[in-house]
Amino acid sequence: MKTLWFETALLPTGWMERVRVTMAGGVIATVAQADPKPSDERHAIGIPGLCNVHSHGFQRGMAGLSEHRGTGRADDNFWSWREVMYRFLDRLAPDDVEAITALAFAEMLEGGYTRVGEFHYLHNDPDGARYADPAEMAARIVAASDATGIGLTLLPVFYAHSDFGGLPPKPGQRRFLSDLDGFAALLDASAKLLGGDALCGIAPHSLRAVTGEELAALLAMSPAGPVHIHAAEQTGEVEASIAFSGARPVEWLLANADVDSRWCLVHATHLTDAETDGLAASGAVAGLCPVTEANLGDGIFPAMRYLAAGGRIGTGTDSNILIGAADELRAIEYSQRLAHRGRNMLAEERRSTGRRLFDSALEGGARALGVVGGIRPGASADIVSLSTSHVSLADRKGDALLDSWIFSGRAGAIDCVWRAGRRQVVGGRHVASGAIAARYRKTLARILS
Template identity: 70%
Template sequence: MDLWFENALLPTGWAGRVTVRIAEGRISQVLPGTDPAPGAERHRVAIPGLGNVHSHGFQRGMAGLSERRGRRDDDFWSWREIMYRFLDRLTPEDIAAITALAYAEMLETGYTRVGEFHYLHNDVNGARYADPAETAGAIVHAAGETGIGLTLLPVFYAHSDFGGQPPKPGQRRFLSDVDGFAKLVEASRAKLPADAVLGVAPHSLRAVTPEALAVVSALTAGPLHIHAAEQTREVEACLAWSGARPVEWLLDNLDIGRRWTLIHATHLTEAETDRLAASGAVAGLCPVTEANLGDGIFPAERYLAAGGTIATGTDSNIQIDAAYELRAIEYSQRLSLRRRAILSPEGASVGETLFHAALAGGGQALGVETGIAPGASADIVSLNMDHPGFAGASAGTLLDRWIFAGRAGAIDCVWRAGALQVVRGKHRASEGIANHYHKTLGRLLG
């Protein structure tokens, strides 16, 4: 199959009149400066699909349910109690229906692969399903229904707080022991399609002892993800437990490198920021969720200046939009530092800088090659050049226009592994997926 674009963003930069040849879901050739071959699909502008490195698919069903002030000091911890009450209602079928809507929306906004930080393993009573990977199967079903690429990250969760504290009743659907988790990982592996990636995710230093962390991190050769330093209360509790801050403890006690993604890493000292940047690990930033929960602002200016690697995630999926996540990273810095155009070198495009950083970091965090290049999965997004946001745009301003001014409708088509999943801005199965979602939420919340 051949796709032809007037302009395409390649690893070497923008190129004109580009033929992209696709075989068995992967890019076999990229030929700039060519005329379209007979039968080639013709489009205007192509960019690579992005990786969404942190998603809790089922939380898409909670969007808008926690925006009522319950107490003067509402924060992440009070939001978590609402989340516990919501998830207690979910069957594996409900998880699949809600997650499918989230994944369709990800594709519509330019995400072509998702890292599912999957911790909802047990039934409503806290017992393992007969199939330990029952709910992982629901995630795989949602990915198959939508066509999104999947990096599955089964979560190990055993304790309520630092030092191996006993779990709380609201956490019963998450819990595993080390042996049971190993069985869950292998059962999950058996359900994955050929191009999926399997990693593991020790939930956080709150939920995992150092001894268990060493064991579960060795269960796959794939990516390793962990929540770290999302809230100040977490940092204070970690100091009380160990004498070190969460990211400091991880860097001191583990071989933190390119396999690792530290989700959030919001609250860092300057020394932690520089050490994390030098480690080669990814900082998985979820600025929309971090803003919604009042978590704080990641020190992105210093981190990127030190050579750090970032990627974006939609986390609670309260509003799914790849451009919005990138924009929120930059805007949070502007609000904090009261300057403009912060996260790019002098004279460079902020949009292009953020896009390239998130593209590379997302591929690293999710265990795949990215970009419009031979050997990579054919994960390609075409921009809708009839959208008013692109009026008069040149190649040098396209990504700034999309990220900072595009709004809805800026994306035309999305191919995932060479299959066309989004046409004229809508997922090919959006109507059926949305109908199923409406029925599911109506029953759960009615």
């Protein structure tokens, strides 16, 4: 048994001074207000680790490579970015995916995320054929998780079509594709890879890539556990959905898919008021990735109305263009300020904006990835310590610590991170950062040469 002692820590009941947290077997055993004992490891500020509900780990390797103009402004959008992504992934072998994903996972830990939902759709070899082991690529995601220590909710993706109505896939999508039988084999093989507290869910890619009949079959394959799906990220997707079915993507899901608390609708950017209220009432989580959504020009999620209706949110790093929990939380609030031309738009009356964002992402993220969050007995010992030596946190207490970390913390505000009771980040750096970065650099040098 190991014990951490914090001068102050954020618990489910709020901030508490002089907190002793005992950990055994990777799980929090006790939390109590007490003075430190000589054997306790002492730190200043403890907060729960957050869940990253949506990541495509391999895309970390192309971060920054799509920031140049095409032939015209109207043609430079999500769909043109997707073509760049297709060209990049065609170069990736299994070892490459493992190396790139390990860097992304290490950076997530350094940024305050202690578990990731890996929306894993890169299944096939460069020619589109299945590897001899159908879970070859999934095994590389698991290996990256093991190497970094991050918690993993693996979300194998079913992807069969290029657009609504079951249209044939395009050549650039060949590495993603499955049929239902092949996906069942992939799902079974992927689940067998997992150990510890790792979990497996399912991820129908989107209503563009999955028909209604296929969606029903996928849900039957996995009657419990997380279900994640891209929905209404782009206006073009919404328009195509209406043209095909007469319904918008989220409208169709709410009416036809029994969406409930195990679902995470990723992005859900373009919602009507009725969809917003319906999604909030369903108990599902909206998986918001505002840094990626801004990078791709997706749009702004209606967070004010959604949270006011009792909706749940989680945050994700998606394309991994920039990795950090504070960055995603800040971007959610700033998007609302820009849209509504006001300040502290998501705070409750006379309450902290940072605390509202953090609490919402903590609860919603844990729900989306199938775990219990927070510094509490029975939860995984996933804890982040903030550094009082960081100038942005000087003389802050209580919720002002979260406000200052999220809105002005910059690099260095996070000191240590424990994941399942093991300290994976020390002094703001992952304990294996040197080796992970060296492998990544070697991999990128070959891929981009």
